[in-house]
């Protein structure tokens with residue numbers, strides 16, 4: 001008996017020792033070794049402290065600046081710590097989120113070199129974010145890696161072919177007109193001020209619900225509400241991403257996020273179930289969900305997605321598909337409200353290109369100035385303000401830089417879009433004409449303008465966005481003029497995407 005007890009105690013001590021050593025290695029030794037390797041390249045950065053890394057400084061400086069005047073110099077207000085560290089360490093340095101070192105990159109030349117060294121399939125996403133955002137994206141296209149990513153991308157790409165996009169256009173027109181009819185009724189009954197962010201987000205939500213999932217906004221509302229609640233739960237609390245056991249600092253929020261994630265999964269599972277029953281019929285199944293299901297039923301082993309993967313893609317598209325586009329249109333409305341000359345120019349262009357005719361997809365390419373405006377808005381206010389990567393193997397960039405496998409990278413898109421060295425001294429001014437004869441807007445480096453990301457992992461939905469952006473804006477500008485409300489407070493903030501913290505109140509006037 002005594003021997004058994006002794007054996008039992010030794011086993012427990014060994015197990016505890018193993019857990020302790022694993023923790024020390026994963027939280028201390030491995031990150032420190034990776035850091036040393038990075039530093040050998042001559043990289044510097046702010047000094048971290050255990051176990052928070054540089055999170056303390058970042059939180060302290062991250063004050064939500066609200067102002068009645070509108071400055072587009074948002075990098076220094078959104079990321080004051082990055083702006084400060086750039087001044088001290090340059091456009092590439094190492095900082096720490098908890099016990100995870102991150103290579104900060106705002107140098108387009110380095111990105112170009114990395115892109116030639118690493119193919120899309122071999123780029124990973126930082127494990128720390130994959131875990132943190134699991135409830136939101138699961139292992140959908142945004143977060144998947146390697147062969148999984150290639151398979152998902154292969155299955156999803158056909159859903160965005162020009163024929164499918166064209167078929168979505170009439171639903172976009174119909175849904176936008178419904179919003180505008182409602183605005184007309186409200187203006188007639190005395191309302192002048194509208195929260196445009198809320199309006200556009202609801203309409204973009206309705207568009208994605210109809211075009212991607214073949215459901216009404218009403219049916220999709222529960223999903224939207226839960227996704228929004230999940231987004232707020234995940235991104236609005238003081239978070240400790242990368243800090244060991246960071247989720248335990250907000251146990252209630254972590255549980256809430258998990259529960260919301262499971263409820264959203266369940267909602268999508270019933271949606272998929274219903275569509276699976278329909279797919280045996282011969283009706284058109286060319287929306288996103290129809291395409292995914294068709295592929296998973298008939299795509300063959302190498303091309304198919306499991307039901308769990310289809311759910312993850314649905315979440316990714318429900319969220320990514322409406323929020324980013326809605327925000328691009330919202331920021332455009334702000335910039336046009338404060339630049340009446342551009343509002344007039346776009347209206348004139350619409351008169352010339354569309355006239356009194358119904359909008360036709362083929363006309364949209366003629367809206368050149370609208371394209372410049374969109375590019376300039378996405379430069380100043382990129383809906384996706386950063387991109388993240390993780391090296392899946394050692395990367396050697398010429399003889400200059402050696403990045404060890406496992407290195408996390410943070411690509412500061414806002415930082416590059418607001419860099420005077422790349423754009424000139426007028427970098428923070430709204431000047432759509434930059435894009436007149438140049439798709440890079442006169443940026444001194446082709447990789448300095450990345451609103452839709454880069455390389456093979458570039459945004460899969462960008463053509464859908466161009467289509468929706470031009471249709472919604474054309475219809476709004478044809479029926480309303482707008483000015484900024486005196487109650488507007490300029491306070492861009494990041495809740496995963498870049499958004500106006502307090503909405504966008506505009507005063508509308510029917511034309």
Ligand code: HEM
Pocket residue numbers: 141142143153316317320321322324325328378382383384387388450451452453454456457458459460461462464465
């Ligand atoms: C203004 C609108 C949009 C912006 C600014 C935007 C921005 C981006 C950016 C920067 C990336 C690259 C992220 C990275 O490299 O880590 C990306 C990827 C992605 N976007 Fe978008 N996006 C927009 C609209 C859309 C729409 C409408 C959809 C879907 C309907 C969508 C779905 C995706 C997906 C699935 C990926 C991951 C692609 C991959 O990794 O292969 N996006 N987007």
